[in-house]
Amino acid sequence: GDSVTQMEGPVTLSEEAFLTINCTYTATGYPSLFWYVQYPGEGLQLLLKATKADDKGSNKGFEATYRKETTSFHLEKGSVQVSDSAVYFCALSETSGSRLTFGEGTQLTVNP
Amino acid sequence: KAGVTQTPRYLIKTRGQQVTLSCSPISGHRSVSWYQQTPGQGLQFLFEYFSETQRNKGNFPGRFSGRQFSNSRSEMNVSTLELGDSALYLCASSLDGARISGNTIYFGEGSWLTVV
Numbered sequence: 001g002d003s004v005t006q007m008e009g010p011v012t013l014s015e016e017a018f019l020t021i022n023c024t025y026t027a028t029g030y031p032s033l034f035w036y037v038q039y040p041g042e043g044l045q046l047l048l049k050a051t052k053a054d055d056k057g058s059n060k061g062f063e064a065t066y067r068k069e070t071t072s073f074h075l076e077k078g079s080v081q082v083s084d085s086a087v088y089f090c091a092l093s094e095t096s097g098s099r100l101t102f103g104e105g106t107q108l109t110v111n112p
Numbered sequence: 113k114a115g116v117t118q119t120p121r122y123l124i125k126t127r128g129q130q131v132t133l134s135c136s137p138i139s140g141h142r143s144v145s146w147y148q149q150t151p152g153q154g155l156q157f158l159f160e161y162f163s164e165t166q167r168n169k170g171n172f173p174g175r176f177s178g179r180q181f182s183n184s185r186s187e188m189n190v191s192t193l194e195l196g197d198s199a200l201y202l203c204a205s206s207l208d209g210a211r212i213s214g215n216t217i218y219f220g221e222g223s224w225l226t227v228v
Contacts, residue, residue, distance in 0.1 A: 036219075043116075043202055044219040089155065099145065099168045100204075100217065102155040 002027045006103035021075040023090035031092040033073040038087045080110045116220035124226045130191040133223045137205030144186040149200040198227045
């Protein structure tokens with residue numbers, strides 16, 4: 001079945017550092033890929049998405065490129081802020097409808 | 113516009129009881145899906161409803177059920193609660209699923225269920 005694997009956390013960075021959170025997936029078809037962010041005590045917010053190979057999703061300084069050849073969708077940000085501290089989830093959707101398969105989540109802490 | 117609204121936000125139940133959680137999707141959204149989030153299992157898909165019909169179902173026992181009303185509001189029910197059902201239950205809505213380019217799935221803030 002479908003699966004998503006994220007780099008293990010937690011990740012701790014200093015403000016203005018470069019961020020990479022690795023995400024690889026296994027799917028039988030051509031999934032859509034997503035990054036969601038969850039702040040403490042809140043639900044999930046969509047950060048960015050890509051629906052086909054070589055698409056680049058971007059939002060709030062975060063970027064991720066859909067790499068079909070490496071089945072990856074790594075999240076990057078050039079300069080993190082304290083306010084970026086949250087849990088980040090990589091997810092895919094292959095079937096029609098809203099069934100999302102999530103990775104384990106990566107806790108990011110950014111220190112001033 | 114108003115986001116996805118879930119009620120109640122917090123609740124405590126006793127083993128063996130049953131619970132009903134409610135979700136009001138964003139106006140105009142016809143797809144509602146439910147997820148369970150626990151520290152051990154992460155985020156797991158429960159089921160999705162579209163136009164009052166269950167369209168997808170995850171791998172959960174029959175104690176977990178749901179339904180959708182004609183106004184797209186949805187409820188999920190868990191019967192014969194077990195300690196392991198303690199979790200954050202998240203509802204999500206979208207116009208018509210994740211596969212539609214440009215479509216976005218919006219999540220509510222969740223209902224925290226504690227089973228004692």
